[in-house]
Amino acid sequence: EAGVAQSPRYxxxxxxxxxAFWCNPISGHATLYWYQQILGQGPKLLIQFQNNGVVDDSQLPKDRFSAERLKGVDSTLKIQPAKLEDSAVYLCASSPRGGQGGGEAFFGQGTRLTVV
Amino acid sequence: AQSVTQPDIHITVSEGASLELRCNYSYGATPYLFWYVQSPGQGLQLLLKYFSGDTLVQGIKGFEAEFKRSQSSFNLRKPSVHWSDAAEYFCALYNNNDMRFGAGTRLTVKP
Incomplete structure (x- = not known):
């Protein structure tokens, strides 16, 4: 089974x-997450999709970040304009289900963004 | 509000020695708890998870964790560490669409 694919790597x-970052989740996974991981910190949830709808984007800086998941499959995360503090690894994860059932999240390798 | 605390930023153990990584959580009800491992340049890989039932859970690579409600802890253990276990370890708590991670513990393994 193919894992979560992300591009670019750097x-x-x-x-x-x-x-813009791209993520293709594991086939059939309804839930998709984008996390931001700043060096030395744990991942922080930016946005969660259930199919093509947004479940939680409370921690997404909406003045500069946007994300979409058209057709409920792959997803893109965009930053415009980028700031120095956006330097981080952006992780995409998918899960067979979300909601109260919880569920294991499978992570991609991430995209390491450096803003200079 | 739910939160996860990993008190140890960095731990060094000798190869073959036992390991315990601490995780404390703050949450009102019984949480869903996870341990993930992250090797350099890689994504996070699930080691084990606790949803309910037996409080001692077994995971991959010889890891186990014990859920202790009275201490609000979910510590990760391994009886004998291998050099390949050197990585960053994250404890996470899931509730109602929110997966909250600790800051991580970096494990260094001495030969």
């Missing part, structure tokens, strides 16, 4: 530029 941009 990205370096200048501040105020825009950037």
């Amino acid at each position: 990205k370096i941009i200048e501040k105020r530029q825009s950037v």
Whole structure:
């Protein structure tokens, strides 16, 4: 079974530029998460989708971050414009189910963003 | 509000020695608890999880964890550490669409 795919693996941009990350979850997984992991910290949830609907985006900085999951499969996360403090690893994860049932989340390898 | 605390930022153990990584949580009800491992440049891999039932859970790679409600803890253990266990370990708590991670504990294994 293929795992969660993310691209690119690495990205370096200048501040105020825009950037987009792509994630393809495990086939059949309804729930998709985007996490931000700053060096030395645990992952922080940015947004969670259930199929193509947003379940939780309370920690997403909506003035510069946006995400979509068209057709309930793959997803893109965009930052525009980027700030220095956005330098982090962006992890995508998927789960067979969300909600009160909980569920194991399977993670991609992440995209390491450096903003200079 | 739910939260996860991993008191140890960095732990060093000798190969073959036993290991215990601490995790404390704050949550009103019985939580869903997880331990993940992250090797350099890799995503997170699930080691084990606790939903209910037996408070001692077995995971992959010889890891186990014990849920102690009275102490609000979910410590990860391994009787004999291998050099390949060197990595970052994250404890996580899940409730109602919110997966909250601890800051992580970095494990170094000495030969």
